[in-house]
Amino acid sequence: MTSPASSPTSLRRLRFDLHLHSCLSPCGALDMSPAFIAARCRRLGIHVAALADHNTARNAPAFAEASREQHLHPLFGAEVTTAEELHVLALFDDPNAALAFGEWVYGRLPLVPCRPEAMGDQPVVNARDEIVDTVPLYLGSATDLPLTDLGAEIRRRGGLFIPSHVDRPVHSLTSQLGRIPDLPYDAVEVGPAYDPVADPLRLRGRWAMIRSSDAHHPGQIGCGWTLLSVSDLSVAEIRAAFRRLAVVQRRSPQAGLGPRIPPLR
Amino acid sequence: MKVRDLAALSPGAEWVVVGLPDEPIAGAYTSDMLSDVLAHAPPGGVLITIQAHRNTVAVAMHRGLRAIVLAHHRPVPRDMAEAAQAEGIAILRAPADQYTLSWRLHEHLRDEGVVR
Numbered sequence: 324m325t326s327p328a329s330s331p332t333s334l335r336r337l338r339f340d341l342h343l344h345s346c347l348s349p350c351g352a353l354d355m356s357p358a359f360i361a362a363r364c365r366r367l368g369i370h371v372a373a374l375a376d377h378n379t380a381r382n383a384p385a386f387a388e389a390s391r392e393q394h395l396h397p398l399f400g401a402e403v404t405t406a407e408e409l410h411v412l413a414l415f416d417d418p419n420a421a422l423a424f425g426e427w428v429y430g431r432l433p434l435v436p437c438r439p440e441a442m443g444d445q446p447v448v449n450a451r452d453e454i455v456d457t458v459p460l461y462l463g464s465a466t467d468l469p470l471t472d473l474g475a476e477i478r479r480r481g482g483l484f485i486p487s488h489v490d491r492p493v494h495s496l497t498s499q500l501g502r503i504p505d506l507p508y509d510a511v512e513v514g515p516a517y518d519p520v521a522d523p524l525r526l527r528g529r530w531a532m533i534r535s536s537d538a539h540h541p542g543q544i545g546c547g548w549t550l551l552s553v554s555d556l557s558v559a560e561i562r563a564a565f566r567r568l569a570v571v572q573r574r575s576p577q578a579g580l581g582p583r584i585p586p587l588r
Numbered sequence: 589m590k591v592r593d594l595a596a597l598s599p600g601a602e603w604v605v606v607g608l609p610d611e612p613i614a615g616a617y618t619s620d621m622l623s624d625v626l627a628h629a630p631p632g633g634v635l636i637t638i639q640a641h642r643n644t645v646a647v648a649m650h651r652g653l654r655a656i657v658l659a660h661h662r663p664v665p666r667d668m669a670e671a672a673q674a675e676g677i678a679i680l681r682a683p684a685d686q687y688t689l690s691w692r693l694h695e696h697l698r699d700e701g702v703v704r
Binding site: 350354406408433435438441461463464465467493494518 | 590600622623624639640641642643647649650659667671674675
């Protein structure tokens with residue numbers, strides 16, 4: 324694939340999946356290694372993929388290397404559980420920025436150890452699928468970070484601030500707060516059942532609505548994506564693309580949203 | 589009061605995971621914030637909540653809880669049931685709300701002298 328950065332003045336329309344979990348997430352399948360995800364995304368026509376494990380970014384280096392080999396454009400970050408127990412995506416274009424952010428988030432978790440036999444494995448792996456470490460604290464816990472503080476920190480560090488699956492009955496803005504607070508999100512992720520035309524949460528035009536796979540298992544990769552027109556893959560350009568998409572979605576609410584595809588078995 | 593007696597708290601209650609039915613109940617806690625449960629739920633107790641997902645089981649394990657009672661008859665995801673089964677933690681779905689379940693459970697535990 325030709326890099327979009329090779330023609331900086333023109334916009335290219337690319338397929339983004341901004342929410343994928345690797346084996347490091349305790350609820351992720353063990354075969355979801357960064358190398359596997361990169362290869363599967365490439366095969367399924369995803370151009371840009373973001374790895375966002377729960378409350379850590381320690382598989383970012385492996386995903387960076389694997390994505391280079393697959394000519395996939397990677398983004399890196401974490402899906403943070405806030406003090407309100409809702410999920411927020413924090414995404415960066417630099418794996419080291421994601422790693423530093425992930426270490427900061429990890430330091431805000433309670434001291435609950437992971438018991439793999441009951442809670443799931445949490446392996447850090449390299450791009451050759453070798454386990455190089457395991458994360459001792461349970462990554463499914465909630466941090467002590469309030470939503471507003473987290474958002475400010477993500478923006479301060481130059482990341483994208485995106486509340487996850489805002490219409491879901493658990494771990495979402497609506498399940499935990501009963502509403503969508505008016506904060507400077509870069510976009511809002513909606514689930515596969517959300518109808519952008521009826522738009523019951525009144526998102527349209529306020530923020531770009533995006534759809535992702537939130538894949539935890541191999542068969543879920545490719546089940547959700549968003550088309551964005553970008554000139555490069557910096558956070559600044561993706562943020563600008565979200566703003567353009569929000570304007571388009573005012574009159575064409577389904578613009579950019581990939582179809583709802585049932586998971587593969 | 590034993591774990592098996594929890595089904596009497598609400599008409600229409602149904603077991604999703606029976607856990608260890610003959611274990612005694614040592615107390616109870618009602619909350620929908622798992623970080624709050626993590627800090628305060630009594631070991632050997634019951635959690636009344638609407639949080640029907642696997643993390644609830646992880647918190648229950650960490651606090652040594654015997655059972656989770658899900659209010660409003662919330663559906664239970666399969667991974668939650670599997671985790672609870674593996675750990676011997678009971679899950680009961682009940683149509684009543686958190687207030688009603690807490691009040692009824694408190695009456696039982698007070699009568700037995702478990703709580704005041």
